[in-house]
Amino acid sequence: MIYTLTCNPAIDKTASLQSLQVGALNRLENVVISAAGKGINVSKTLHTLQQESVVFAYLAGNTGQYIEQSLLEMQLETKAVWVEGSTRTNLKVMDANTHLTELNERGPHIDSEKQLEMQALLDANIQCSDLLVLAGSLSTGMDSDYYAKLISHFAKKGVKVILDADGNSFKHAIKEVPFLIKPNAFELCQYMNVKETNDPITLAKMAKELMATGIAMVVISMGKDGALFMYEDQVIYAKGLQVDVKSTVGAGDAMVAALAYAIENKLSLEQVAIQAMAISAGACTTSGTEPASKEMIDTLVQQVVLEKIEV
Numbered sequence: 001m002i003y004t005l006t007c008n009p010a011i012d013k014t015a016s017l018q019s020l021q022v023g024a025l026n027r028l029e030n031v032v033i034s035a036a037g038k039g040i041n042v043s044k045t046l047h048t049l050q051q052e053s054v055v056f057a058y059l060a061g062n063t064g065q066y067i068e069q070s071l072l073e074m075q076l077e078t079k080a081v082w083v084e085g086s087t088r089t090n091l092k093v094m095d096a097n098t099h100l101t102e103l104n105e106r107g108p109h110i111d112s113e114k115q116l117e118m119q120a121l122l123d124a125n126i127q128c129s130d131l132l133v134l135a136g137s138l139s140t141g142m143d144s145d146y147y148a149k150l151i152s153h154f155a156k157k158g159v160k161v162i163l164d165a166d167g168n169s170f171k172h173a174i175k176e177v178p179f180l181i182k183p184n185a186f187e188l189c190q191y192m193n194v195k196e197t198n199d200p201i202t203l204a205k206m207a208k209e210l211m212a213t214g215i216a217m218v219v220i221s222m223g224k225d226g227a228l229f230m231y232e233d234q235v236i237y238a239k240g241l242q243v244d245v246k247s248t249v250g251a252g253d254a255m256v257a258a259l260a261y262a263i264e265n266k267l268s269l270e271q272v273a274i275q276a277m278a279i280s281a282g283a284c285t286t287s288g289t290e291p292a293s294k295e296m297i298d299t300l301v302q303q304v305v306l307e308k309i310e311v
């Protein structure tokens with residue numbers, strides 16, 4: 001079974017306008033509201049792939065209830081720990097040149113008692129052969145080693161952990177050797193303290209250093225420039241697919257979903273790359289964080305170009 005944990009879910013309000021004017025009144029168009037947050041987006045994509053998953057999330061207030069109800073309507077099994085306050089609302093604005101501006105709130109306070117409640121819920125459900133996806137920011141009140149502690153706990157049990165986090169949370173977590181990490185190129189360069197680059201060879205060399213610590217698989221996403229897929233001594237670069245972009249919000253989550261699907265179904269690295277590219281590019285063609293249809297994914301699968309590279 002695949003489990004996703006969203007520590008800081010959100011209602012995403014995604015909208016568009018011609019061009020964003022800072023310090024002026026902007027009138028939004030095409031407003032779409034959806035239950036989101038990285039782990040929840042992963043589960044939504046898995047659902048369209050007909051792959052079962054269970055959502056764990058901290059939820060709060062009316063916005064939390066909206067998310068719980070939406071997930072119920074999508075028939076996504078949800079196990080929530082309810083906290084005081086309100087689940088956040090994040091605003092995403094895309095301009096006519098597909099430049100995305102994101103305004104994300106911090107999220108409600110999660111105290112140590114509620115963190116223990118979540119730990120008990122996770123322990124009661126997750127077995128050694130399962131996959132656990134840890135994705136997104138931590139809410140207020142959570143220490144930056146929260147993911148690190150979960151990875152250490154579940155890796156000992158043999159659970160494969162997929163990590164999609166950034167900043168200090170990522171820094172602590174990778175020391176505990178998750179099974180797979182999916183930083184984007186910017187996050188990886190920031191962690192390695194080097195100038196941002198999308199050069200596949202340079203990125204692959206940095207990823208190799210991380211794999212030397214025991215991380216089995218590294219996938220580096222590079223937005224429209226594609227992605228790098230690394231497992232054992234195999235390195236595959238996939239060129240970005242040309243798609244009609246509606247919203248890039250959640251493209252990375254769609255990719256993480258594809259990776260979880262591929263691991264659960266024991267696909268080869270080539271197949272992992274093909275599925276991940278088609279599913280993530282497909283997510284860019286829909287509004288908000290809506291996953292792509294099966295038909296769109298099948299069409300994009302035919303267009304993926306892979307290149308094996310030596311590092």
Ligand SMILES: Nc1ncnc2c1ncn2[C@@H]1O[C@H](COP(=O)(O)OP(=O)(O)OP(=O)(O)O)[C@@H](O)[C@H]1O
Pocket residue numbers: 183184185220221222223224226227240241242243245248249250251252253255276277280281284
């Ligand atoms: N403009 C685009 N055109 C085509 N494919 C894209 C585009 N943007 C993203 N993708 C696809 O989605 C994948 C993930 O995108 P990206 O690298 O932006 O992830 P991310 O930074 O983790 O995103 P987010 O955190 O917003 O979900 C890319 O590797 C690519 O396959």
Ligand SMILES: O=P(O)(O)OC[C@@]1(O)O[C@H](CO)[C@@H](O)[C@@H]1O
Pocket residue numbers: 008010012036037038041090102104135136137138249250251252253289
């Ligand atoms: O603030 P975080 O947790 O880093 O990111 C949250 C978020 O921006 O990520 C998703 C897209 O990947 C959105 O659905 C959501 O609003």
